[in-house]
Amino acid sequence: MKIAVLSGKGGVGKTLVSVNLAAIEGVSTYIDCDVEEPNGHLFFKPKDVLEEEISVKIPKVDNELCNGCRKCVEFCNFNALAYIKDKLIIFEEICHSCGGCVLLCPDKALTEKNRVIGKVEKGRSEQVTVYTGILNIGEASGIPIIDNLLDKNKSLSDQLVVIDCPPGSACSVMESIQDADYCILVAEPTLFGVHNLNMVYELVQLFNKPFGVVLNKCLEGENPAEEFCKEKVITILARIPFDNELGTLTSNAEIAVRKSNRFRDMFFSLLDTVKKEAQHEAATNS
Amino acid sequence: MIIAIPIEGKNLETNVCPSFGRTPYFLIFDTDTKESEFIDNSAATSTGGAGIKAAQIIVDNKAEVLLTPRLGANAADTLKAADIEIYKTTSGLAKENIDAFIAGELSILEEIHAGFHGQGR
Numbered sequence: 488m489k490i491a492v493l494s495g496k497g498g499v500g501k502t503l504v505s506v507n508l509a510a511i512e513g514v515s516t517y518i519d520c521d522v523e524e525p526n527g528h529l530f531f532k533p534k535d536v537l538e539e540e541i542s543v544k545i546p547k548v549d550n551e552l553c554n555g556c557r558k559c560v561e562f563c564n565f566n567a568l569a570y571i572k573d574k575l576i577i578f579e580e581i582c583h584s585c586g587g588c589v590l591l592c593p594d595k596a597l598t599e600k601n602r603v604i605g606k607v608e609k610g611r612s613e614q615v616t617v618y619t620g621i622l623n624i625g626e627a628s629g630i631p632i633i634d635n636l637l638d639k640n641k642s643l644s645d646q647l648v649v650i651d652c653p654p655g656s657a658c659s660v661m662e663s664i665q666d667a668d669y670c671i672l673v674a675e676p677t678l679f680g681v682h683n684l685n686m687v688y689e690l691v692q693l694f695n696k697p698f699g700v701v702l703n704k705c706l707e708g709e710n711p712a713e714e715f716c717k718e719k720v721i722t723i724l725a726r727i728p729f730d731n732e733l734g735t736l737t738s739n740a741e742i743a744v745r746k747s748n749r750f751r752d753m754f755f756s757l758l759d760t761v762k763k764e765a766q767h768e769a770a771t772n773s
Numbered sequence: 774m775i776i777a778i779p780i781e782g783k784n785l786e787t788n789v790c791p792s793f794g795r796t797p798y799f800l801i802f803d804t805d806t807k808e809s810e811f812i813d814n815s816a817a818t819s820t821g822g823a824g825i826k827a828a829q830i831i832v833d834n835k836a837e838v839l840l841t842p843r844l845g846a847n848a849a850d851t852l853k854a855a856d857i858e859i860y861k862t863t864s865g866l867a868k869e870n871i872d873a874f875i876a877g878e879l880s881i882l883e884e885i886h887a888g889f890h891g892q893g894r
Contacts, residue, residue, distance in 0.1 A: 560829065566822025569829045571854045578847055581822045 488765055489640075489648040491667035493690075495683025497654040500673045500703035500727065503737055505651035506530045507754040508761070511744045514614045515647040518636050520663040522605065522620035522629035527651050529740045533610025533617040541620075541632045542601035543584040548575045552596035559588035559597060580627060605632050607639075613745075629653070633662045641666065647758075656690040664691070669765035670698040671724065676710040684712055688719065697768035699724040701757065722764060725757040776802045776874065777836035778867050779827075783811040785868040793841045793848055794823030800867055801834050804875060810834075824848030824888065831857065840870050840879065845888035 492505045502519075506527055509517040519527040546559070546568075553575050560568045560575075567581035568588060579602055589597045605622040620636045622629040640648055652663040664670055670691045674684040684700065691698040699722035702712055706729050716723050727733070733750060736743045743750035779796030781788045790796035795817045801810040812834065816826035824844070828851035831839060838858045852859060861882040862870045873879050 563822075564820050566816070566819055566826040566829075569825050569832075569851045569854075571829070571832055571851060572856075574854070576851065576854055578822065578825060578850075581825070581847065 488644075488669070488762065489650060489667050490669050490671060490761060490765070491650040491652055491664040491696075492671045492673060493652040493656075493660055493664065493687050494654060494673040495656060495686040496679075499654075499675050499680070499683070500701070501654070502527050502530070502651055503703070503727075503733075503743075504671060504673055504701055504757075505649045506742055507744045507750065508758050509615050509647065509649040510613070510742045511751060511754045511758055512615075512647045512649075515649065516616045516618065516640060516643060517649050517651065518618045518620075518640060519651045520620055520633045520636060520659070521651060521653040522622040522632045522659070523653065525619045525621055528608070528610075528617060528619045530742050531610075531612035531615060531617045532740075533608070533612045533619075536608050536610035539607045539609075539635075540603050541605050541607055541635050542603050543582075543631050544586060544599040545579050545582045545584060545602045546577055546588050546597045547600040548577060549596050549598070550574055552594045554594050554596070556593060558591045558593065562587050562591055580625070583628070584631075605629070607632060607635055629659055630662050633659060637663070637666050656686040660687075660690065661694070664694060664696060667696060669761060669768065670696045671761065672698055672700045673703050674700055674712040674715075675704055676702060676706060676712050678711050681711045681715045684715060688721070697765060697772075698722075699761070699764055701725050701727060703727045704729040724760050724764065725753070727753070774804045774838060775834070775836045776800075776804060776838045776840060776871060777831045777834065778802070778840045778862070778870065779814070780811075780867050785809060785866070785871075787867050789840070789842060789862045789865075789867055789870060791842055793839075793844050794819075794825075794827045796827070799827075799830065799834070801836060802871055804871075822847065825851050828852050828855075831855075838874070840874055841882065844882060844885055846885050847888060849885045 492501045509515045519525040567578045569576045604626045608619040610617050620632040653659045672687050705726045744754045778800045779790040780800045781790050816823045828848045832855040840862050842862045859882045860879040
């Protein structure tokens with residue numbers, strides 16, 4: 488079963504929920520798709536880490552063969568090519584790796600070369616297989632890295648896979664949830680939290696994914712995010728308290744379920760609820 | 774000498790456009806013949822890389838000098854490859870900036886910004 492954890496902004500508790508769910512399950516896989524600032528590895532501190540470079544294909548020009556027809560320049564939707572003083576200039580960072588220019592070139596002056604944009608790490612933390620996607624600073628899109636992470640685990644169906652998504656509801660999040668059987672939306676108990684929850688709520692509906700909400704940092708009194716869930720008839724999977732011990736463990740990069748019985752019970756119960764919800768959804772939709 | 778300027782309207786009394794890549798028009802002015810040509814900037818609606826495409830348009834119109842209030846890195850690289858000189862405009866109309874350039878009162882544009890990439894996405 489693949490579970491994606493997402494939220495409309497950063498710092499809401501995606502990694503807290505993802506890491507603790509994978510850890511309480513035991514034999515499981517954790518995938519950090521937040522490739523711009525992956526932080527799950529700080530908690531898992533994986534061992535036996537293997538690295539793999541991730542590249543994209545970009546065009547390379549042989550100016551001897553180029554006849555200056557400019558078909559590539561006109562074709563490129565992102566204007567990654569310019570033809571100046573009888574020479575083709577390629578802006579590598581602008582290129583979106585569609586390969587169109589190479590296909591179009593009548594003189595075969597354009598070929599493809601690899602450009603490294605980041606890496607994927609695979610390691611182990613107790614029984615959890617930990618994958619981390621890392622996008623190099625300055626790169627525009629982490630999608631190829633997210634794709635690589637998910638492709639590696641596409642056929643993994645006999646164990647729990649927790650996908651820790653990037654914040655927000657943009658392309659990289661859409662990519663991260665594509666294989667998910669169930670989505671957990673994490674929300675803060677503020678009006679701002681409701682706004683951000685609504686963004687991911689709309690997204691998972693658009694993708695027709697079964698989902699539920701985890702209310703994090705819950706205090707006594709009003710919880711606008713809870714009100715929102717009631718109004719929209721959204722399943723509330725758990726309420727995580729605004730708790731000093733949990734905050735301290737997390738800020739010390741400890742995994743709460745590995746340190747405290749109280750949190751072991753809490754996340755075990757959340758995992759149990761999620762599994763039941765996901766199976767229920769699967770049964771209703773089949 | 775042929776000068777290019779990003780402008781907001783199709784006349785000499787118009788303001789210089791603060792954006793190079795996404796300016797609606799360019800003024801192409803020939804200092805020898807005093808002839809003006811106003812061209813549409815087809816780069817303005819680009820998904821991305823507007824600065825590069827706009828620079829290509831300037832180059833294709835045989836400009837030797839660009840007068841602009843600011844410029845992004847990719848556009849600057851394209852223009853530099855074409856040996857186009859880049860001067861910084863002052864507040865005022867397109868016409869006033871042309872006169873200032875001819876009088877030698879404009880300075881070379883030193884600061885090149887990193888660009889506003891990804892905003893069209």
